[in-house]
Amino acid sequence: MAAVEYLGIDIGGTNVKMGIVNSETGQITNFYSHDTVSWRKSGHFEDRLGEAIGLQLIDNKNITKVGIGLPGMINSARVTPIEITAIPELNNVPLVEILKKRFPTVDFFLENDANAAALGEFYFGEERIDESYIFITLGTGVGGAAIIGKKVFTGGRGNAMEPGHTPSVNGKVLERNIGKNELLDLANSMRKEFRGITLLPDDGTISTTGLVASASEGDVLALQVFAKVGELLGENLCHLVAILDINLILIGGGLSASFDYILPSMTTKMEYWLTKYHADGLTIKRATLGNDAGLLGAASLCF
Structure with a gap:
């Protein structure tokens, strides 16, 4: 055809x-x-x-x-x-x-x-996906979706899968903790308290690209910032995995460039909270379509 x-x-x-x-x-x-x-x-x-x-x-x-x-x-x-x-x-x-x-x-x-x-x-990704999966977008906010049986899961009234709007720490919802602006606020706050050697500026001008670049150089503080993001995201994803019984997660969005640096702490949190059944075979990948x-x-x- x-x-x-x-x-x-x-x-x-x-x-x-x-x-x-x-x-x-x-x-x-x-x-x-x-x-x-x-x-x-x-x-x-x-x-x-x-x-x-x-x-x-x-x-x-x-x-x-x-x-x-x-x-x-x-x-x-x-x-x-x-x-x-x-x-x-x-x-x-x-x-x-x-x-x-x-x-x-x-x-x-x-x-x-x-x-x-x-x-x-599902249709255009680099790898053919034949199973159900959770999709998370990291950007200005935190979005989510689930593809179940090759169809978008929309829930009872049409707007399911809003992980960014679910409770997190500090009395805030998740995207008010790890959205783009909040990520930078966190990084600048941690920079003020940090006493070691770091590539990150101390004048409140840390950028997301600067954070990723510093993390790629092994910068301790940048890696600590992303580890915190991974912890918060991992805790949230535990709820989705346990409720939806899906063990493939794709991470996309503009901030997915940090994927390699949030993955370790995210995986640690999920292994801690999930039952053996849900943890076995759990796969977390970076989405492939980018911009x-x-x-x-x-x-x-x-x-």
Whole structure:
């Protein structure tokens, strides 16, 4: 069967990315990116989105299906965003209805971005996955998804798998402890108290790339920071593994560059808390799609 092309759209708090995706190879063409803030400031985010989609459809008249990933909660019918923290202007906007009215010959598929990215790993990942798995995204926040029986697990009302919103330490939910900004706050705080030799600056300017680079050089403090992140993530994942009975975990997102440095403490925590049944055969891997995960995942919604 000949490959089909879909339009994938990854809507994030920082950028909106879209491109034409080949269903067989995962190759992305006609890539386009626009900053999210300016569309928000326009007061008509959905109109700006529609205009960008229109330009793609003019150039690619063969496109009849469009997949859209959004960072937040969507109604159970998968047509209306209901809680998009990064883009509240889209809350309760009948997005699919608006786009369908504008482009009547095109079908639109809406999904949470972590669910979409998890599905993208199934269809386009470097390794063929034939089992159920948990997918965690580490970035500005902490997202999650579960693929069970080759389908996205959406729960009772459509918005299951939100590990970033579950209780963690310090009276905070997980993503308020290990999200990007919180990770940097932790690193800068630990740097102030650290008395050894470290590559990390002590003026409050530690960056995520600097942390990863320092850890790759064996920097003791950088490794301690990531060890703390691994502990908190590992404790949280114990709940998911025990409840869902899934022993394959993929870690993706912008902060997954730290994977090698959070893995040891994460594994230690999980081995401590999990029963022998759940711990045996437990596999934790870094996701393979990198920066293309959201866009490829959005396109995979069309399959």
